[in-house]
Amino acid sequence: MDGIDRLRKIVRTLRAPGGCPWDREQTLKTLKPCLLEETYELLHAIDTGNEQDHLEELGDVLLQIVFQCDIRESEGKFTLDDVANAVADKMVRRHPHVFGDVKVDNVSQVLRNWENIKKGETHGNPERSALDGVPPTLPALLKAQRVQQKAARVGFDWKDSSGALEKMEEELAEVKEAVAEQDQAHIEEEIGDLFFAIVNTCRFLNVQAEESLTAATRKFETRFRAVEAEVRRQGKEMKNCTLAELDAIWDQVKDAQRKQDGNQP
DSSP: OOHHHHHHHHHHHHHSTTSOHHHHHOOHHHHHHHHHHHHHHHHHHHHHTOHHHHHHHHHHHHHHHHHHHHHHHHTTSOOHHHHHHHHHHHHHHTOHHHHSSOOOSSHHHHHHHHHHHHHHOOTTOTTOOTTTTOOTTSOHHHHHHHHHHHHHHTTOSOSSHHHHHHHHHHHHHHHHHHHHHTOHHHHHHHHHHHHHHHHHHHHHTTOOHHHHHHHHHHHHHHHHHHHHHHHHHTTOOGGGSOHHHHHHHHHHHHHHHHHHHTSOO
């Protein structure tokens, strides 16, 4: 026995009478934070590019899937094979240009066909929205981008990035107006609109908003820690430095890191 069958047997043994007390106590609800944590660890492994970490983290996510399937199987609901067959059927159904005789010329047509087919999979709900299927628990930037993508697939979209850029400028002006009014509720609303417009612009420019902000935050953290280190090297404390002094050190750190990264001679 090897691979998936071996893992299924191990999970079944862990959850059986005489198995592991912790595993036997787990429910779909208690496994939710485990799945979330393992997913983020998998994403981190992808970002680092370490193949061994990637392999291990994929295994941890796979374990969560097998574990949940075993719970459902013990309830007489469905099995891991049912899950695999269901997604296989869906992939065949949603790729008629590969498994059927539908002709497509580009990725946009593929996505439009995908949404049309998906819309037909109403499961008894003819009023299903094109936005259904976006998890409400997604991080805000990622959720905004997914909602915008789904709306675009049914034709609700700008013709090109110029419309998105103009909307971003419009929302920034409205933020400034709200700040001038000193209306906190209005400020929060307009900043939210600005975020949404920025994410939309990211989508048009093929930028993943969530990853872009993560990278920018990581860059700030790296530079800020370097500023802290330089201040300590000078025998000072951050709180006793002027903003002008800290800005000067920041610029030094930024220039040094750019040279190190090869971004300037």
